[in-house]
Amino acid sequence: MKIIVGSTNRAKIIAVRDAFASLGIQAEVEGIDTDSDVSSQPFGDNETMAGARNRAVSAIKTGNHDLAIGLEGGVKELDGRLYICNWGALALPDGKVFTAGGAQIPLPEEVAQPVRSGKELGPVMEIFTSRADIRQTGGAVGVFTDGTVSRSDMFSHVVLLLAGQWQFAAGNHGRQGQ
Ligand SMILES: O=P(O)(O)OP(=O)(O)OP(=O)(O)OC[C@H]1O[C@@H](n2cnc3c(O)ncnc32)[C@H](O)[C@@H]1O
Numbered sequence: 147m148k149i150i151v152g153s154t155n156r157a158k159i160i161a162v163r164d165a166f167a168s169l170g171i172q173a174e175v176e177g178i179d180t181d182s183d184v185s186s187q188p189f190g191d192n193e194t195m196a197g198a199r200n201r202a203v204s205a206i207k208t209g210n211h212d213l214a215i216g217l218e219g220g221v222k223e224l225d226g227r228l229y230i231c232n233w234g235a236l237a238l239p240d241g242k243v244f245t246a247g248g249a250q251i252p253l254p255e256e257v258a259q260p261v262r263s264g265k266e267l268g269p270v271m272e273i274f275t276s277r278a279d280i281r282q283t284g285g286a287v288g289v290f291t292d293g294t295v296s297r298s299d300m301f302s303h304v305v306l307l308l309a310g311q312w313q314f315a316a317g318n319h320g321r322q323g324q
């Protein structure tokens with residue numbers, strides 16, 4: 147099957163490839179830059195989920211794919227801390243959209259402060275780690291879990307939650323209860 151991802155970020159594309167491969171689904175996965183139609187640093191679950199949905203809906207409109215995946219990283223305030231939050235959406239050519247949330251972990255204050263005052267997490271993480279392009283590799287989640295869960299591992303779990311819902315809706319309940 148043909149899958150389009152609403153991003154050219156490597157971590158997101160690898161996440162989609164890994165998730166479908168682990169389900170035993172043969173997929174040709176391609177990425178395209180789409181507009182998330184939300185801020186480049188989404189704040190809160192609502193805006194982050196909207197970004198994921200907009201990416202998926204926009205990507206499926208390019209035609210010629212069986213499904214589209216949108217993945218979005220954001221931040222949210224919770225219990226006095228700034229958490230990363232992550233959302234995904236799977237869009238079908240018939241207009242159906244499935245959504246799923248991903249991992250959330252708190253950011254250290256040193257990173258949270260500049261993000262609260264308007265900086266994007268990606269560049270702040272590059273300064274914090276002195277490493278370039280962290281958002282395409284392990285990501286903030288990789289750094290603050292000591293490499294235990296990378297950004298693509300984390301998004302891969304979101305994609306499994308999406309693919310599972312899509313299979314359930316299609317009546318393919320072979321894995322139910324496992
Ligand atoms: O090309 P796209 O798909 O936009 O990839 P992106 O890395 O910008 O991903 P998002 O737009 O979904 O992420 C929103 C913002 O949060 C940043 N971000 C989110 N999660 C991150 C992570 O784990 N590590 C570093 N930056 C992250 C990212 O750089 C953006 O500024």
Ligand SMILES: [Mg+2]
Pocket residue numbers: 186
């Ligand atoms: Mg972005």
